[in-house]
Amino acid sequence: MKKNISTFNELLSTCGQQNKRTYELFQEKEAFLLDIEIEKVRLKVKKSLDAMKEAIHIGLSSNEKSISKQCGDDCEKLQKRYKSHEPLFGKLFKKITAYALATIEENLRMGKIVACPTAGSCAIVPSVLVAISEELNISEDEQINALITAGAIGSIVQNKVALAGAIAGCQAECGVAAAMSAGALVQILGGSEKQMVHAVALALKNILGLTCDPVAGLVEIPCVKRNVFLAIHSVTAAELALADIESKIPTDEVVDALCQTGQLMSPMLKESSQAGLAKTKTALKIEQRVLNNI
């Protein structure tokens, strides 16, 4: 058990050999690493889970703007529309989109959130996990299993690439968050380990090349809305995988492709705000306004 699981292939074979789920392997590994009991590991995970729920709760009833005054009231707008219009995709879609905005807006107004894996991508896993759990009455124990699964996915990817926009673009932040969320969802919905690993591949394959070009260098534009889009993206990946639709390219190879794409991506598109959205005409105006106002 002391063995490090550094690829998805290893994960599948270890799960098979030991007849265990991903969350079981990873909670054991973590207990060993931190030299604490498994129950303590789960308590720590519960702390993150509770903080995620709190951020959603607070975010849903706030419209306070960020320091730059650029963002902060989209969640309010969305909820207003949902009061008079049923969303096209039903109740779950409504919850996920609203929870994602609530969380990411809490982040930018300096509220308390859980970096998952980063602060800029903090809304993807919680919005999906919490919305599904509420809708399907998922027990807290199951939610913790799912969050550990999400963490396991992130940590396997992290073995190959740093989860930072400055290193591999937004692929490595919101992209990886979507893969974590997709895998967690498969776990919650009773899918197999194999389906979980394919969900990761499907989610990642469809964000390859995603750059990081935030306007005025702030974690706001495009990050806020990107969290909402990628939360929904992760549901698509999970649904496909649960139908036994497989990624033709194995998950570890997809991660390699992500890594390579990150290396080839121009540094101008990796958090330096020197190109892309950040250098559009309007972005430059916003940047001037922001720099003058704060």
Add this chain to the structure above:
Amino acid sequence: MKQSSLFDIISPIMVGPSSSHTAGAVRLGLLSRNIYGLTPKKITFKLYNSYALTGRGHGTDKGLLAGVLGIPVDDTRIKNIFDLHEANEVNYQFEFLEDFNRHPNAVDFIFEGTQKMTVSGDSVGAGNVRITNINNFPVDLTGEYNSLVLIYKDRLGILSKVSGIIQTEGVNIAAMNCERIAKGEDASMCMSLDCALNYSIIEKIKRIDDIYLVRHVGKLES
């Protein structure tokens, strides 16, 4: 290779908006506070490059101040730190600078009071930080471990004395790095320890001749 922990991925619980520019800033502040070890009368924060450019929009200034005041990364008071009673007890100022020889997210803390001390550090990504300099001595301190920082005159036997004291107390040394300006001159050392040192050991180390500065810097909560 260091095994990655689940909690690198599904934590920290922190005040937003940015791991490197907000949480990292608080953590740099917390480490510097422990390194200075005294109550400062005045603090000057010098923010460089990206920290200077986007720092205010990310609350980097608030985070740095919160850290030196001992306020942790998940404390919602950070947002309104400038209005806080604790903040008004100390005189502080921010400078925003450009220096491409420095890391994109670099900061200097200049503490003044009964002693003057400059501590420099970088926010290296995902909320991880590194203290790189104390009073112009290169050091390497990340807050991942309980650490012992020494500045001393480089002469034979000092290090073995220090490690001897630590080992007789049964504390394991996980890593150690030393830097010196030139042979026989001043040097600095950081030791990463597997657990915290108690007060009496630190006092013993302080009594060794030719050691000018001894600081025990506690591990940062993740």
